[in-house]
Amino acid sequence: MIIDSLEHIGNYAPILPNLKEGLAAIKAAQAKGELEEGRYDFDGGFFKVQKGVTKPFTEGTFEAHRKYIDVQIILDGSEEIAWKELKELTEVIPYDEAKDMARYTGTFEHQIKITKGMFWAAFPSDGHKAISHSKEQQSFTKIILKLPVEK
DSSP, X not given: OEEEEGGGGGGGTTTSTTHHHHHHHHHHHHHTSSOOSEEEEETTEEEEXXXXXXEETTSSOEEEOSSEEEEEEEEEEEEEEEEEEGGGSEEEEEEETTTTEEXXXXXXXXXXXXXXXXXXXXXXXXXXXXXEESSSOOEEEEEEEEEEOOO
16 A cells, blocks of 8 residues: 655555556646546556545445555545555455455454545555545545556
């Protein structure tokens, strides 16, 4: 798991395949006007723009992916996320190849608030629970950049 300021995201290009291409695609879409919610494909991956409100950590499950690394960039607002190493979680919904996702349960001792101007990246070994809050509901606008795992 990586958590950092957006101004440092370029430092992670050596370990995030197609990061430069993804950031260029985001910049090109932003240059055309406000990003609308939805999916945007680019050569080397895709990204989604998502808006919403958080739910209590007690609702929902952790998730993990096998084909893509999640790079989530907070454009506005905030969310809290929980992280747990995948091997420490219990699978409750088996891996769905079409969705590139499995769901897990576990404890939430590793939590952090991610605010505007920050990003986080989850690798296949990272169980993560996003769009959450511990106390008060938060609203957010974010980009979920999906970068293929190199094999």
